[in-house]
Amino acid sequence: DQQVKQNSPSLSVQEGRISIxxxxxxxxxxxxxxxxxxxxxxxxxxxxxxxxxxxKNEDGRFTVFLNKSAKHLSLHIVPSQPGxxxxxxxxxxxxxxxxxxxxxxxxxxxxP
Amino acid sequence: xxxxxxxxxxxxxxxxQQATLRCSPISGHTSVYWYQQALGLGxxxxxxxxxxEERNRGNFPPRFSGRQFPNYSSxxxxxxxxxxxxxxxxxxxxxxxxxxxxGSGTRLTVV
Numbered sequence: 532d533q534q535v536k537q538n539s540p541s542l543s544v545q546e547g548r549i550s551i552x553x554x555x556x557x558x559x560x561x562x563x564x565x566x567x568x569x570x571x572x573x574x575x576x577x578x579x580x581x582x583x584x585x586x587k588n589e590d591g592r593f594t595v596f597l598n599k600s601a602k603h604l605s606l607h608i609v610p611s612q613p614g615x616x617x618x619x620x621x622x623x624x625x626x627x628x629x630x631x632x633x634x635x636x637x638x639x640x641x642x643p
Numbered sequence: 644x645x646x647x648x649x650x651x652x653x654x655x656x657x658x659x660q661q662a663t664l665r666c667s668p669i670s671g672h673t674s675v676y677w678y679q680q681a682l683g684l685g686x687x688x689x690x691x692x693x694x695x696e697e698r699n700r701g702n703f704p705p706r707f708s709g710r711q712f713p714n715y716s717s718x719x720x721x722x723x724x725x726x727x728x729x730x731x732x733x734x735x736x737x738x739x740x741x742x743x744x745x746g747s748g749t750r751l752t753v754v
Contacts (some may be wrong), residue, residue: 535685565742574647574733574745575686620685622742629676629737630699633685 534558535623537634545642550608552637554621557602561623565631566595566606569618578619579606611641645670647746649734655752656724664719664749666734674737675717677709680748681730689732692717724753 536555544550554564562583567575581588581595581604588595594607608615621634648667656662668675677689688701692711700707706722721728729752735743 537685567742572747574735574747575743576745577742580742622686624742629674629742630688630691631686631742632688633678635683635685 533635534561535621535632535634537619537621537637539637540635541638541640543640543642544611546613547610550606550611550615550639550641552606552608552619552621552639554604554606554634555602556604556623558623558625558632559602560625561632562626563624564595564597564604565622565624566593567620567622567633568615569620569636575620608639611639613641613643615639616641647734647736647744649732649746649749651749652747653750653752655754658724658726658753660724662721662724662728662751662753664721664732664734664751665716666719666746667716668734669736669738669744672736672738673715675711675715676735676737676743677717677719678733678735679703679730680733681727686733690719721751726753729753 565580566578568578569575579593581597597604618636620636622631650665674693678686680686691699695711709719711717731748733748734746738744
C-alpha cells in the first residue's frame with residue numbers, strides 16, 4: 532500500500548517557466564511533509580517542508596502548498612532553472628516520528 | 644560539522660554472497676536510519692538504530708540486518724544476496740525539523 536504517491540514519473544519545463552510537482556497521500560495521520568531533491572550519485576537533500584497547520588510555505592523560488600481535505604501537496608518552482616533538474620521526492624511523517632514515508636519521485640528536467 | 648559518510652561508494656557482489664555497508668552519522672548524533680532506493684521505487688525504510696539498539700525495521704526480510712557501534716556508526720548487512728537487492732542504500736541522521744541529512748549512498752550491484 533503506497534501511502535505517498537507521486538503519479539508523474541517525469542516532468543519537462545522550459546527555463547524561466549513554472550514547475551509544478553504533485554504529491555498525494557492516503558494516511559490522514561500524516562502531519563508533516565517534506566520535499567527532497569536528489570542529483571545522480573548523491574544523497575537526497577532537503578528542500579522545503581510544511582506542517583499540517585499551514586497551507587503554504589515559501590522559500591525563495593520554492594513554494595509548497597498543502598490541501599489537507601484533498602490529501603494533496605504540490606511544489607512550485609518559479610522561475611525554473613537548469614540546475615533544478617533532479618529527482619524530487621515527496622515525503623511525509625506522522626507526529627514527531629522521524630520515520631519518513633517517501634513517494635517514488637518525479638524527474639524534473641529544465642530545458643535551457 | 645561533518646555530514647553523514649557512507650562506504651563503500653560502490654559494491655559489486657555475486658548472488659548468494661553477503662554485503663556489508665557502513666555509515667557514520669553526523670558527529671554527536673546517536674540515531675541512524677537506513678533506506679533502500681531500488682530502481683523505479685521511492686526510498687523504502689529499512690532500519691532505525693538509536694543508542695546502539697534497533698528501534699524499528701521496515702518490511703524487509705530478516706536477511707537484512709545491521710548493528711550500531713558504541714561510536715554510533717552503523718553497519719547494514721545483507722545476507723544471501725538476491726538480484727533484486729541491487730539498489731542505492733542510503734544512511735541518514737535525523738535533523739529537526741528538516742527530517743534527515745543523508746549520506747551519498749552505497750550503490751550495491753548483485754550479479
